[in-house]
Amino acid sequence: MRLGSFIRQCQAVTRYNLETIWERRAVSVVAIFGIAGVVGVMVAVLSMAAGFRAVVTGQARDDVAVVLRSGATGASDSILNHQDIQVLWEAPGVARGPDGPLVSPELFVIIDRKKIGAGTDANVPLRGVEAAGFALREQFEIVEGRNFEPGRNEVIVGDGAAGAFEGLLVGDRIDVGRASWEVVGRFTTGGGVAESEIWTDNRILQQMYQRGNSWNIALVRLRDAEAFEGFEAALTDDPRVSLGAERQTTHMAAQSEPIEVFISVVGWIIVVMMSAGAVFAALNTMYAAVSSRSREIATLRALGFSRLPVVVSVMIESLVFGLIGAAFGGAASWFLFDGFRAATINWASFSQVAFAFQVTPELLVQGTTLALVIGAIGGFLPAVGAARRSVVGALREQ
């Protein structure tokens, strides 16, 4: 068969198939919405993972080092003392600001707050910071109220935390044990996990929690990303301290990974099960579509149309159902879930992270790809069946 003739045949049969979709709309809708459901759920679930990843890793930088006690996996199981911080101040590759080295020792404790909506207790990070902590986070901005004053029982609350937990609005008071803190401001950091935290003065937090002159974690701004290797080697080789350093990007990616993997695995299990259902819906639709046109297909074959254009046209029809389903499912998940705010526990720090679902273009492409795969599987057997059908037998059908 010449290519020109083949293309004309494919165009003719496909065009005819697509023109008659409306007449077969009742059965077509089953396939389209089956596929739309799969795409919608897949995009929604993965947008949760994408949103979580964006929050946890979004503000991480290559030229910032996270320093913990050697062997610690996170702030909650790490302790840094004054000598550790002094070593960091003198370490090679550390950037300097107007007030000295950009080293931010931070104390990290967890308090209970009730989740808005759920009413259940959740762990919220309370972080002690000082001047270098603000200098390190260049996008830090007070969006309501003011910053805390050093030496006073005042806190500022991240934008995500304020929206996710009860009693964290400006003017509220937080009672923890014998201490009482006033919320004096709400801040943003241009996204990132810090917005799920409450911040206060390092010294006050150390006193309240009787931590003496110790911290849990230190963030260190380096001169540039290349300075990290020298900085890390200096820490490792220094016999006075036992510290470990990671790039902030690596550290936050590792923090994000467990929950991201969990969401993705659970999501994909659901998606695979739903996909199986959608494949059967597509199969059913395409078998019905082919069956209702078996005499017409046989007529075309009698007139000289070949098998392959019949296969191609049925496959294209099924793929079109996939695309329509993807459009509905993608649009529904975008309208319903993009920007949807939620909070979940970050297993690495045992504290809550507030985040927004992110329906990204990549997810929509993935959803469309899945829809096309379902369409292709659902269309293949009916297409081959239609092409293999005896022309003489099908022509006799009334």
Add this chain to the structure above:
Amino acid sequence: MSETSFSDTAAGNGAAVEAMVDVRSVSRTFHRGRTPVPVLKDLTLRMEKGEFLALMGPSGSGKSTLLNLIAGLDRPTGGEVIVGGSPIHRLSERKLAGWRSRNIGFVFQFSNLLGALSAERNVAVPLLLTSFSARERRRRVEIALEIVGLSERGKHRPRELSGGEQQRVGIARALVNDPMLLVCDEPTGDLDRATSGEILDLLVALNRDHGKTILMVTHDPVAAERASRTLHLEDGRLAECGHDGTVVVPVHEPAGAAV
């Protein structure tokens, strides 16, 4: 060139001058499970160019099977089928499809029009397999619809046409590629008596005025009477019928010896 024909060779006078169909010792056996069911046995048939041949016989006699073999829709278990000089029993399925598109015009019992397409677009379907320009395709569709008397109904969909009109569109579709042989499988089987008469008038005119060679399978003796010759098929064997429908001469030999 005539305004109602596709080429100079279309016009004819029905004279039998050369073999259009030459079926030689053909057999066709189907299988029901493992049981062979012979439908045609050592059957021989010759049909001249310009002939209008009716094929009659009871249900299950094999007349549609014979028509399918001649039209290239099926292949014989044994023997040879030569149509227009081409030994089509040797062609692959792919080549057979191409051969059908160039040489055979099909008229089906139920017209088999594509319901979503207008009459014009139904008629144009076989032209999609050709390399004719869009202009030439339009010209051929217009001529075909004019021949069947439906020039004014081209924009209508099949469901907006009567049964007779639908069958006329089916005939126009069969004509549009100017095939050398029209095969009609019970073309009046789904129509009332008056409409059947109109369709038969049209087929007779196509044979007489346009020189079309026509092979028609029918149950209807009245329809068969309109053909120039009638063959009777029973138990997989052919016999010639007289004008009163009685079998007069068994058909055994090719080359027109018995006819």
